[in-house]
Amino acid sequence: MEQKLLKVTIDNITVEVEPGTTILMAARKIGGDVVPPAMCFYSKLQGSGGKCRTCLVKVAAGSAADPRPMPKLVASCRTAVMDGMVVENITNPAVLEARKGVVEFLLINHPLDCPVCDQAGECDLQDLSYEHGSEVTRYEFKRRTFQRIDIGPYIQLHMTRCILCYRCVYTADQVAGNREHGVMDRGDHAQIATYIQKALGNEFIGNVIDVCPVGALTDRTFRFKNRVWFTKPVDAHRDCPTCKGKVRLWMRGDDVLRVTARKDQWGEVEDWICNECRFEKKKVSDWVIEGPTRLDRHSVINAGHYVNVVKPKETFTSVMDGRQPKLLMDIHSISDVNTVDLNEIQGPATGQTFNGNQMAVGHNPTDLKAGKGANPKGTDSTNPETP
Numbered sequence: 001m002e003q004k005l006l007k008v009t010i011d012n013i014t015v016e017v018e019p020g021t022t023i024l025m026a027a028r029k030i031g032g033d034v035v036p037p038a039m040c041f042y043s044k045l046q047g048s049g050g051k052c053r054t055c056l057v058k059v060a061a062g063s064a065a066d067p068r069p070m071p072k073l074v075a076s077c078r079t080a081v082m083d084g085m086v087v088e089n090i091t092n093p094a095v096l097e098a099r100k101g102v103v104e105f106l107l108i109n110h111p112l113d114c115p116v117c118d119q120a121g122e123c124d125l126q127d128l129s130y131e132h133g134s135e136v137t138r139y140e141f142k143r144r145t146f147q148r149i150d151i152g153p154y155i156q157l158h159m160t161r162c163i164l165c166y167r168c169v170y171t172a173d174q175v176a177g178n179r180e181h182g183v184m185d186r187g188d189h190a191q192i193a194t195y196i197q198k199a200l201g202n203e204f205i206g207n208v209i210d211v212c213p214v215g216a217l218t219d220r221t222f223r224f225k226n227r228v229w230f231t232k233p234v235d236a237h238r239d240c241p242t243c244k245g246k247v248r249l250w251m252r253g254d255d256v257l258r259v260t261a262r263k264d265q266w267g268e269v270e271d272w273i274c275n276e277c278r279f280e281k282k283k284v285s286d287w288v289i290e291g292p293t294r295l296d297r298h299s300v301i302n303a304g305h306y307v308n309v310v311k312p313k314e315t316f317t318s319v320m321d322g323r324q325p326k327l328l329m330d331i332h333s334i335s336d337v338n339t340v341d342l343n344e345i346q347g348p349a350t351g352q353t354f355n356g357n358q359m360a361v362g363h364n365p366t367d368l369k370a371g372k373g374a375n376p377k378g379t380d381s382t383n384p385e386t387p
């Protein structure tokens with residue numbers, strides 16, 4: 001029997017959806033600016049949503065049968081559509097004001113780590129803060145800090161940046177099928193923990209990095225290797241016995257700096273990928289390259305890529321007696337910068353890496369101070385003693 005579709009109007013645009021659809025998914029069907037931001041909801045993870053409140057909307061009319069408005073703003077990712085429902089998102093200033101408050105709360109304990117954070121440039125919290133946040137904080141208390149934890153050989157947890165969205169917990173539970181970490185404690189003590197830092201050994205666990213909306217879970221094989229806006233993403237695949245092998249390679253020159261799953265327009269993973277594809281296949285020859293990734297126009301990688309630009313006349317060659325700038329700036333004789341394989345070194349490159357010692361690595365700006373052991377006050381930029 002054919003199901004009766006339900007009519008819902010969001011920001012004056014009416015759409016028909018199946019019973020059981022949430023307001024957020026109905027808005028995604030419309031697309032564009034009416035779609036509320038979602039920091040914790042993930043359509044591919046059962047039970048996700050309802051944690052962060054960034055997706056708040058006003059239900060101005062509950063249904064055709066009972067058109068009374070709902071008394072409070074509701075989380076659109078968890079509220080099902082009723083026939084004749086009228087919803088306001090960007091058309092209601094109270095919703096935008098409330099969202100501003102939610103962002104302020106999300107940032108209360110968040111460090112100012114963007115300059116050293118691997119997620120910068122592709123961080124949902126950064127985007128949300130630019131769009132809905134304010135320039136200053138009213139928070140006067142000490143922020144909570146944590147030590148960084150290596151969750152197994154490939155993943156690092158930077159709890160200071162975590163917004164407790166639970167996505168990684170659901171991923172570990174539902175995708176990796178082996179829940180070894182969860183949220184311990186409650187309130188301002190809540191934290192993602194691995195029950196005595198037990199390594200997460202499952203072969204799909206790397207996906208927690210992709211679902212994390214912030215830089216709390218990072219890829220240890222990529223940390224501090226490069227900024228995302230300097231990389232070129234390409235789609236590639238391989239014949240993988242464990243997963244579909246459809247990935248995105250983040251390249252710099254011929255180096256594959258990072259491998260991630262492909263994401264859709266809502267920033268959600270299309271196909272989960274296995275650890276082997278993600279962490280161990282870092283050579284171009286491991287992959288069949290399909291072509292450049294079609295990037296969202298909001299992507300930071302697209303910034304500065306303009307079309308139909310009229311460039312000023314290049315005068316360098318005429319001023320330098322016909323010599324090509326490339327020849328003048330060739331630094332091969334004094335630096336190894338073009339010969340170092342950034343994939344092969346264990347950490348971020350230093351001056352030495354390009355000056356005779358190609359395997360030399362520096363420490364991450366947020367690392368523990370070598371030889372001094374753990375820093376009990378935390379190891380991120382909120383701690384003035386961080387090296």
Ligand code: SF4
Pocket residue numbers: 110111112113114115117118119120121123124125126161214215216
């Ligand atoms: S997660 Fe990283 S990039 Fe995102 S807001 Fe926090 S510090 Fe900045």
Ligand code: SF4
Pocket residue numbers: 161162163164165166167168169192211212213214216217
């Ligand atoms: S570590 Fe990331 S994915 Fe996990 S709860 Fe924190 S913010 Fe969410």
Ligand code: FES
Pocket residue numbers: 037038039040041049050051052053054055056075076077078
């Ligand atoms: S996305 Fe709806 S509450 Fe987080």
